[in-house]
Amino acid sequence: MKLEKAYSEELNKNITAEEADYRYSIGDITSKYAFSCPDDSCTAPVTCANLDKPKAKRKRDPYYKIVGEHHPDCLIKKDINLSDKRPATSDSLYSGHDEYIDGAVRLNLNPPSAKRFGGEAIRLDKERMALVGLRQYVVEEGKRRIRPSKTLSSMIDAFLNHEDIAVQLPRAGTLPIKDLFVELDAQEISNFEDEYRIYYGKAWINKNDKGYVIRFVNTLKYGELETRPTFFVPQDMIEQTSYTKFRSSVLDKLTDKLPKNLFILSETGPYFKDRYINFWLEGLEYMDYRDLQPRPSKRHQSVRLQS
Numbered sequence: 001m002k003l004e005k006a007y008s009e010e011l012n013k014n015i016t017a018e019e020a021d022y023r024y025s026i027g028d029i030t031s032k033y034a035f036s037c038p039d040d041s042c043t044a045p046v047t048c049a050n051l052d053k054p055k056a057k058r059k060r061d062p063y064y065k066i067v068g069e070h071h072p073d074c075l076i077k078k079d080i081n082l083s084d085k086r087p088a089t090s091d092s093l094y095s096g097h098d099e100y101i102d103g104a105v106r107l108n109l110n111p112p113s114a115k116r117f118g119g120e121a122i123r124l125d126k127e128r129m130a131l132v133g134l135r136q137y138v139v140e141e142g143k144r145r146i147r148p149s150k151t152l153s154s155m156i157d158a159f160l161n162h163e164d165i166a167v168q169l170p171r172a173g174t175l176p177i178k179d180l181f182v183e184l185d186a187q188e189i190s191n192f193e194d195e196y197r198i199y200y201g202k203a204w205i206n207k208n209d210k211g212y213v214i215r216f217v218n219t220l221k222y223g224e225l226e227t228r229p230t231f232f233v234p235q236d237m238i239e240q241t242s243y244t245k246f247r248s249s250v251l252d253k254l255t256d257k258l259p260k261n262l263f264i265l266s267e268t269g270p271y272f273k274d275r276y277i278n279f280w281l282e283g284l285e286y287m288d289y290r291d292l293q294p295r296p297s298k299r300h301q302s303v304r305l306q307s
């Protein structure tokens with residue numbers, strides 16, 4: 001759901017992203033991270049994406065993106081939950097703004113169990129398409145089947161295998177797969193693009209009473225601040241999702257004190273709040289991991305040389 005207004009922490013009032021754009025241009029607002037949920041009872045952080053990007057370089061006007069947990073009583077959260085109760089479709093990230101580009105691969109974030117909604121989604125589509133003629137529907141359906149997409153996991157495999165493919169992002173055209181992946185390495189976060197990217201790096205996974213904390217080994221910077229970014233996997237998210245790849249039992253095994261190579265897909269990148277730099281995990285299908293390759297021991301190497 002689109003967030004019409006957000007609370008500006010610098011102006012102490014709720015404003016639209018258009019107004020934020022103007023107030024940023026005249027210096028009243030100084031950071032795209034200084035926003036939160038407009039609900040009175042809620043302090044969920046909000047990023048005003050593209051706010052700091054020069055107008056000529058924008059692919060999209062500034063917009064608000066919730067990047068944290070809402071308060072349980074938040075009315076905005078309740079609205080979002082209601083509007084989200086629709087069957088998942090294979091293109092839920094993409095909209096009519098995104099024309100199909102030949103040879104480009106899309107990101108597919110459907111949990112595997114969403115397939116069971118497929119029949120229903122197609123039936124509804126069919127009813128809608130009957131209004132404009134079934135023939136068109138058949139053509140559309142045929143096109144849909146050959147459009148290539150990759151799950152986050154197979155996108156990671158393609159990247160690690162150095163495959164040379166173009167990836168189409170929602171509302172942002174295509175880019176080479178190597179540019180979709182950003183290895184965390186002490187970058188200044190305001191230099192990141194406000195477009196989908198897969199951030200990755202060595203990280204530790206720890207459990208607390210509300211879920212799992214993923215802490216990257218490498219740092220990121222925001223102005224004077226340099227810190228290790230984290231993201232949080234809430235226990236609620238694990239219990240409420242139909243995505244079964246990361247059940248608690250699976251995540252528990254990852255808290256074995258050995259760092260993993262963690263990947264997180266993020267629309268607006270890491271955000272700054274209260275002296276921390278965090279990523280917001282939108283769902284379990286937005287993360288994945290790979291075991292780090294153990295380095296061959298010296299002894300092993302010398303055996304290899306002799307053989």
Ligand SMILES: [Zn+2]
Nearest residue numbers: 037042070074
């Ligand atoms: Zn809220």
